[in-house]
Amino acid sequence: METSQTFQTNPLGQNADIFHENQLVLYNDSVNTYNFVRSVLMKICQHEPEQAEQCTLIVHLNGKCSVKKGSLRQLRPFLRGLLRNGLQVEII
Numbered sequence: 001m002e003t004s005q006t007f008q009t010n011p012l013g014q015n016a017d018i019f020h021e022n023q024l025v026l027y028n029d030s031v032n033t034y035n036f037v038r039s040v041l042m043k044i045c046q047h048e049p050e051q052a053e054q055c056t057l058i059v060h061l062n063g064k065c066s067v068k069k070g071s072l073r074q075l076r077p078f079l080r081g082l083l084r085n086g087l088q089v090e091i092i
Helices: 034-045 049-062 072-084
Strands: 022-027 064-070 088-091
Touching: 022 034, 022 049, 022 072, 034 049, 034 064, 034 072, 049 064, 064 072, 072 088
Parallel strands: none
Antiparallel strands: 022 064, 022 088
C-alpha cells in the first residue's frame, strides 16, 4: 500500500507549518517587580501601556499569560529580549 503525505501551502508555495501560529508565554516569578515586567513588555514587545498592564496583571493572578502570537521566526527576537531582561518565557 502506497501512502503519500500532503502539506498545506500558503499562496507563495511554502509549507504552512512554517507559518503555524505559536504563542510567547510569560510566566510569573518571585524575582521581578510588577512595574519592571510591565516596562519590559512595553520596551521589548512594543505593548501599549494598557496592554502591558493587563498582561502583567494576568501573569500575577494566573501565573502565566500569552504576550505575543506569531510564527517561530517572528517570536524568537521577542523571546531573546525578554530572557535577556530576566523574565521567564517560552514559545509554545
